[in-house]
Amino acid sequence: MAVTIKDVAKQAGVSPATVSRVIADNPRISSKTKQKVREVMEELGYFPNFQARNLVAKKSQTLGIVMENSATLAFQNPFFPEVLRGISTRAHGSQYGLYLSTGATQEEIHREVVEMAQGKRVDGIILLYSKIGDPVMEYLGQCGLPYSVVGRPYKDPETISYVDNDNINNAKETVEYLISLGHQHIAFVGGATDFVVSLDRMEGYRQALDQHGIPFVEAYAVNQELMQGKEREAIRQLMALDVPPTAIVTHDDMVAYEVIGYLEDLQIRVPEDISIIGFNNHAISKHLKPPLSTVDISIYELGLHAAELVLEKITDESVPPKQVVVSSRLIERGSCRRL
Amino acid sequence: MAVTIKDVAKQAGVSPATVSRVIADNPRISSKTKQKVREVMEELGYFPNFQARNLVAKKSQTLGIVMENSATLAFQNPFFPEVLRGISTRAHGSQYGLYLSTGATQEEIHREVVEMAQGKRVDGIILLYSKIGDPVMEYLGQCGLPYSVVGRPYKDPETISYVDNDNINNAKETVEYLISLGHQHIAFVGGATDFVVSLDRMEGYRQALDQHGIPFVEAYAVNQELMQGKEREAIRQLMALDVPPTAIVTHDDMVAYEVIGYLEDLQIRVPEDISIIGFNNHAISKHLKPPLSTVDISIYELGLHAAELVLEKITDESVPPKQVVVSSRLIERGSCRRL
DNA sequence: CTGAAAGCGCTTACAG
DNA sequence: CTGAAAGCGCTTACAG
Known part of the structure; x- marks a missing residue:
């Protein structure tokens, strides 16, 4: 059995509530108590249980990543790891974890997204593609969960936070x-x-x-x-x-x-x-x-901004949708010649 | 506020416990009750809260994926998406989600892994690399959480479930x-x-x-x-x-x-x-x-088996560590010539 | 076949 | 500055 907040409380001679406050670094706890509690936490090897914490906090500190999984398409292409690297960097900076969709068909992905959202598995979603008539995008538009898109949405782009190149x-x-x-x-x-x-x-x-x-x-x-x-x-x-x-x-x-x-x-x-x-x-x-x-096309930046956009929405639901255009540049190498 | 098990119970005129049992498809519930409850769930748009469910079940239905994140290394290389595709396929088949480490340095990764494990964020971990003197591997060996490795561990390989090529x-x-x-x-x-x-x-x-x-x-x-x-x-x-x-x-x-x-x-x-x-x-x-x-080197298979191995351990802690060798084959194309 | 109760591990008003 | 209590949304023996 893992050590819980109660074990720490008992050992430190305080109440569980106090331990909880020490974890949150609540300023109303005396530094003496804090120190004592922290020592005990260290001693017992205490780690907070995310499930419990998230349940009461009604958040998950997790971002859902949704990609087209038609095997060849998403995975063969170096775009995916690079955009993920951008997302990862930004998410990590704000202590957010990353949860990946794994569905292979559009239906599976759709179901997963609904579960992520309704099941409170994630606090927001990043959609890694934008296609026409996509039920996933449709759903995200309705369900109220913060999300951002890599790529300009086909419908009502001005109402959605997205990042794209021109x-x-x-x-x-x-x-x-x-x-x-x-x-x-x-x-x-x-x-x-x-x-x-x-x-x-x-x-x-x-x-x-x-x-x-x-x-x-x-x-x-x-x-x-x-x-x-x-x-x-x-x-x-x-x-x-x-x-x-x-x-x-x-x-x-x-x-x-x-x-x-x-x-x-x-x-x-x-x-x-x-x-x-x-x-x-x-x-x-x-x-x-x-x-x-x-x-x-600055793929890394696309990922960075996509994460930034959801995170913004998560922090403050009321911020208006935002569109970010990431710059691109033509790189001349040797595959074109002057006629 | 999202609809909970209580809302469904009230609406269906049953107790929350019954609703829970319907979700679990408990055979002791009459099919009449089941149907009624399911109708109400549908009607109210009920979805189970993962945080709550996992808290009591003491599991997360999630696999942690840990990779070297030294940007260039892990991400530039098509190995990563392909192995992920294998993992994803297998995990999805068993209704497991994927949680990604995002740390950039070895210390960050180490801390994340400890949090994943102790915080009960994941039920098992797949380590996507094997290097000498890796504190992450060291930790996994001690902490008791099921895990598997892509690549032969340097120390005590026979005690660890891993998949590798020869x-x-x-x-x-x-x-x-x-x-x-x-x-x-x-x-x-x-x-x-x-x-x-x-x-x-x-x-x-x-x-x-x-x-x-x-x-x-x-x-x-x-x-x-x-x-x-x-x-x-x-x-x-x-x-x-x-x-x-x-x-x-x-x-x-x-x-x-x-x-x-x-x-x-x-x-x-x-x-x-x-x-x-x-x-x-x-x-x-x-x-x-x-x-x-x-x-x-059959990267996709490596991923598939890595997932299979953790899943096995998760299902039954007592299964002995297993080593899988995935076949490889030399592909002759045009870059070598006979002297 | 179903319900009341206890509990998973945490947080947070409410008191003091 | 700290504690007792209620509660997050679910599950599961225990009764009946």
């Missing part, structure tokens, strides 16, 4: 960079279209083309749904067009690596024959051959 | 593979020497050399301490030796990428001029140019 502008600048290198035939390989970030980057791609009078070519805009898992074939088709692109923007470095591999197999060289640019600046990208040009 | 043999086979390709001058770039996995792989390297009558060359064996963060310089020196190696085994694919980059800068080509082989088979390795030969 994805539209990022994509736009990326395309403009390629245009400035003399490219006119620029393809875009995007992600799943129910993710807001995918929409935004596609939007930026179109805006850049528009503003530079370059016609939008349907066949140049590829996304995950269109590829249906046949990425290799998609790239082959793209390059077999009458006017194949001279540059490709991909929505993630991982995808860029893949695409480069497929191009290689087609005897198309990067950057000699085609320019490639990625997103997210993974740790390995600079070591690639050629080093991959990419957009650094 | 790292000695893996490294040995890797070197033998290179020998079979005609290499005699084989270097080894290892990790931090306080990690058991590093020791094991180095040991396997030496064994292979020994058994094939190849002398061990001090300068060929590089590790993280020797490099002191000057990886580039270390590689330069390695290749500037009177007899430079014709092949390098690196202890991780990430390191392999880096090394390849440095070699590239020295105008040394892979695999034409030198063969490289990695460890851990990251998702990107197959897309590299050249595709990286590596050892797949």
Whole structure:
């Protein structure tokens, strides 16, 4: 049996209430008593029971982290550990623990979130993705638990605390960079279209083309749904067009690596024959051959702010929702060339 | 205020005890009562409070995950998300939640682990690394909380439940593979020497050399301490030796990428001029140019078994410690050539 | 088959 | 400055 507050009280010759106050460092307890009690706590190896403490305090000192768990998606990508590192740092600074969702399907995740919230397992939730028509986001909006989102919510973003990059502008600048290198035939390989970030980057791609009078070519805009898992074939088709692109923007470095591999197999060289640019600046990208040009989106900062936002809400329910935009920057390396 | 068991009891015209029994699906409650109570629970939107339930049950249905948090190390590496995916899957299957350590230093982590354990925040702990002289491992050994380790413990491994690859043999086979390709001058770039996995792989390297009558060359064996963060310089020196190696085994694919980059800068080509082989088979390795030969260590399985092992201990304290060896296999790709 | 009571380990008004 | 008491939301022998 673990030692409880009662054991300490008895041993120190005080009441349990007093021990509790010593733990809380209540100023109304004499320093003499405090010292005595602390000695006994040390002696007996006392540690407060979180379950009990949290039950009466009606809080858990824990943040729930909810991620898309479709295995490949969330876990293969270095985004997850890096954003977690940011969250972890901020949470740890405020003595908050981290509780992870483990569900594999949307239904499971949804149920877990409801349990976390209703079961008072967590004081707030960080949603690590933003997709269209997401029941989890829907639920969070209603249930009243503090939460924040990494990524702009599709619905009513102004009512929600979230952190994001300016994805539209990022994509736009990326395309403009390629245009400035003399490219006119620029393809875009995007992600799943129910993710807001995918929409935004596609939007930026179109805006850049528009503003530079370059016609939008349907066949140049590829996304995950269109590829249906046949990425290799998609790239082959793209390059077999009458006017194949001279540059490709991909929505993630991982995808860029893949695409480069497929191009290689087609005897198309990067950057000699085609320019490639990625997103997210993974740790390995600079070591690639050629080093991959990419957009650094400050993933760590995204995590930091996401945690900051929930924590703010937890501390004061009444603070208005806040939106944080984290800066990004284009990193020129060796995968793009001037035409 | 959230709805409690009392609200349900009142509304259903039964006692709180009965409601509790309905939640537990106690067979001694009539199905009529059960149905009535369940209807009311539904109607009022009742959810059990975990804090309360766990307080009396003296369990938390939660597994603590402890990782090295030295930022770069744990988080940059795809190992972490993948092992977490394995753990997550198994834990979720048994309705266990995951609680993450967030400490940045060894002291912080140690304190967190003590709090998790003593504060009854978790029912068991999974230690994601094994290093020499680790106070965390020391503590876990004493405190009596069920735990498992990913990686062979340095001290008293037979008394501890852990999962690991046969790292000695893996490294040995890797070197033998290179020998079979005609290499005699084989270097080894290892990790931090306080990690058991590093020791094991180095040991396997030496064994292979020994058994094939190849002398061990001090300068060929590089590790993280020797490099002191000057990886580039270390590689330069390695290749500037009177007899430079014709092949390098690196202890991780990430390191392999880096090394390849440095070699590239020295105008040394892979695999034409030198063969490289990695460890851990990251998702990107197959897309590299050249595709990286590596050892797949089944990271997901490591996670799965680690979770299985703690869960077993939690269910039955008396089961003897168990050791699981997860298989690995050498994946030949394009980064090694026959001499 | 169901309820009253005690208790899990803590906190916090309320008194003094 | 400190204690007795009530209570957080649940579970579980003990009765009946």
